[in-house]
Amino acid sequence: MALMSCPACQKRISSQSKSCPHCQAELxxxxxxxxxxxxxxQSNRLMNHSFIFLTLFIAGVVVWFWGGEPAQGVTAMLAISSFVLGFVGYLITRVRIVLHKRRSV
Known part of the structure; x- marks a missing residue:
């Protein structure tokens, strides 16, 4: 007997069970x-997260350099926050995608 994720609710269940005890989905x-x-x-969700973080990263760069000069004040803080959050989120999501693809189906 092995544990697997329920296709409907993603909770761990026995591979031999006929239905999920959590959501009652028939297996x-x-x-x-x-x-x-x-x-x-799950692959599609991870790719969507990757796209959102990449968009956030690009938005931070655009806000930072909008108008030819680096931003100052609140705009600079917003741009730097967006830039850093987008960059870190994108890296983490890409690692999650690689790990997800290595997992056998």
Whole structure:
């Protein structure tokens, strides 16, 4: 008996159970298909997070250098915060994507 994620609610369940005890989703013979679909959906979510953080990073750079001179005051703090949050978030999300792809389906 191995533990796997429920395709519907993502909670850990036994691979031999016929239905999820948390959400009562029927597993039956479709378990492999549901696991693959769940894996693809998680990949899509991670790619969306990556895109959002990259957009935040680019927005920080644009705000910082808008008008030809570096921003000052509140605008500078907003730009730096956006830049750093976008950069760190993008790096973390890319690592999560690599780890997710290494996991076998």
């Amino acid at each position: 039956g013979e479709r378990t492999e298909t549901l696991v693959k679909i769940s894996h693809i959906e």
